Amino acid sequence: MYFKQIQTPGLGCFSYVLGCPAARACVVVDPRRDIDCYLEIARDEGMRITGVIETHLHADHISGGQELRAATGAPIHIHPGAGVSYPHEPLLEGQIIEAGAARMEVLYTPGHTPNSVSLLVSDLVRSPDPAMLLTGDVLFVGDIGRPDLPGAAILDEQVQNLHDSLYVKLAKLPPELEVYPAHGQGSLCGRGMSAKGVSTLGYERRANAMLRFADFAAFKKAILSRLPARPKSFSHIIETNRRGAPLRDSCPQERELPPERFAALMEAPDTVVIDSRDAAAYGGTHIPGSLNIGFEKQLANWVGMSVAPGAKICIVAADRERASAMRLELFRIGYDDILGHLAGGMSAWTLSGRPVASLPQMSVHDLAAALSGETPPLLLDVRTDAEWEDGHAPQAVHRPFADILERGPDVCLTGPVAVVCGSGYRSNIIGSALAASGCADVRSVAGGMIAWTRAGLPTVTS
Numbered sequence: 001m002y003f004k005q006i007q008t009p010g011l012g013c014f015s016y017v018l019g020c021p022a023a024r025a026c027v028v029v030d031p032r033r034d035i036d037c038y039l040e041i042a043r044d045e046g047m048r049i050t051g052v053i054e055t056h057l058h059a060d061h062i063s064g065g066q067e068l069r070a071a072t073g074a075p076i077h078i079h080p081g082a083g084v085s086y087p088h089e090p091l092l093e094g095q096i097i098e099a100g101a102a103r104m105e106v107l108y109t110p111g112h113t114p115n116s117v118s119l120l121v122s123d124l125v126r127s128p129d130p131a132m133l134l135t136g137d138v139l140f141v142g143d144i145g146r147p148d149l150p151g152a153a154i155l156d157e158q159v160q161n162l163h164d165s166l167y168v169k170l171a172k173l174p175p176e177l178e179v180y181p182a183h184g185q186g187s188l189c190g191r192g193m194s195a196k197g198v199s200t201l202g203y204e205r206r207a208n209a210m211l212r213f214a215d216f217a218a219f220k221k222a223i224l225s226r227l228p229a230r231p232k233s234f235s236h237i238i239e240t241n242r243r244g245a246p247l248r249d250s251c252p253q254e255r256e257l258p259p260e261r262f263a264a265l266m267e268a269p270d271t272v273v274i275d276s277r278d279a280a281a282y283g284g285t286h287i288p289g290s291l292n293i294g295f296e297k298q299l300a301n302w303v304g305m306s307v308a309p310g311a312k313i314c315i316v317a318a319d320r321e322r323a324s325a326m327r328l329e330l331f332r333i334g335y336d337d338i339l340g341h342l343a344g345g346m347s348a349w350t351l352s353g354r355p356v357a358s359l360p361q362m363s364v365h366d367l368a369a370a371l372s373g374e375t376p377p378l379l380l381d382v383r384t385d386a387e388w389e390d391g392h393a394p395q396a397v398h399r400p401f402a403d404i405l406e407r408g409p410d411v412c413l414t415g416p417v418a419v420v421c422g423s424g425y426r427s428n429i430i431g432s433a434l435a436a437s438g439c440a441d442v443r444s445v446a447g448g449m450i451a452w453t454r455a456g457l458p459t460v461t462s
Helices: 036-045 067-070 150-170 200-208 216-224 233-243 259-265 279-284 299-305 320-333 345-351 366-369 385-390 401-407 426-435 448-454
Strands: 001-006 015-018 023-028 050-054 076-078 096-099 103-107 118-122 133-137 180-181 269-274 312-316 338-342 378-381 417-420 442-445
Touching: 001 036, 001 118, 001 279, 015 036, 015 096, 015 103, 023 036, 023 133, 036 050, 036 067, 050 096, 050 417, 067 076, 076 312, 103 200, 118 216, 150 216, 180 378, 233 299, 259 312, 259 345, 299 320, 299 401, 312 320, 320 338, 338 345, 366 417, 366 448, 401 426, 417 426, 417 448, 426 442, 426 448, 442 448
Parallel strands: 023 050, 050 076, 133 180, 269 312, 312 338, 378 417, 417 442
Antiparallel strands: 001 015, 015 023, 096 103, 103 118, 118 133
């Protein structure tokens, strides 16, 4: 049996190719939207992609199922409860799908979504007994799937389903089964996932705190506490996957825009300028009104938190290669309406004589001095509740990142504002958003609370 796990950096997504070179057939499970890697594997191993399996209706990334079906003719298999509107083959409890020596049995395991399945996998060359379990998003390495994404109306039902899938159905399976989830560290589909891509059922039963509750009440209380923020993009991604994503060929082509064309396009309604340079570069000079979401490994998650899915996007990047890489990240989460990127970057914009702005980067030492001065700035801490409770500056006002983006800062912004997060990344996003909304005196705390604590400055806990 051929088996390969494929990781998508940043989003924390895992997809899988299972098949049999002898039978010249393989199946792709939970594919990402850019499908070249699957086509290359099939070609290199002499296999034909005969099926696509979705373990559930994904919320954090656009599925590559439509791309694979268009490229190979392979049918898409998904649970009928997903309610998809594109042609598909239903996945039912106990159903068997084979690709030569690779045998997959469907287990209905709702909880993360009402339509989630897992796949019990056997390598028929070695034994008919299952060797591994592809758990989708019901069970991760070190965590379990969050049940809230389908909506509050069915949350209680989802929690019960999740408990039954984990504590009843999967509890009947042997401990030596290898566990391969659909997500790992970096995903927002859980909250405490390991960086490892594989475990065993036995080890998770011993070491995964979410599998060790004595009763349902304790399980429910724990699973509903401190749920991760839900990005703006998730509802859009779910509905796009339900309808079937448009093919890449139908999306706007990549374009380099000279400053005059870039300036004209950015004035259109619903257009967002995303500057993907690092905090220092953006802080020095940027296009007024642009949003700083630096290119780092979880870029897609931060875009999903910060930018409405229907927005038209203009990109500012350090260079052409980084602009192309960012375009791919956005494509993976369904931000398809990309008007282009600034040719020549900020240097070309500045030399064109157009207006520029800055976002001052404030050191923690300068912040401490300012806070003890006669006119201290408002210190706005935008970290999560858990981060805040672990320790914060005594003078800080707490407004979580997601809340500010959804409802505004809800604090007085008539005076100077210093924004602080963990490392200085989120504070630049919020700082740029506040400046774009009219806050005239805002700065970002370089190094964030990491730098604050390492400098020996005082903190308090809540």
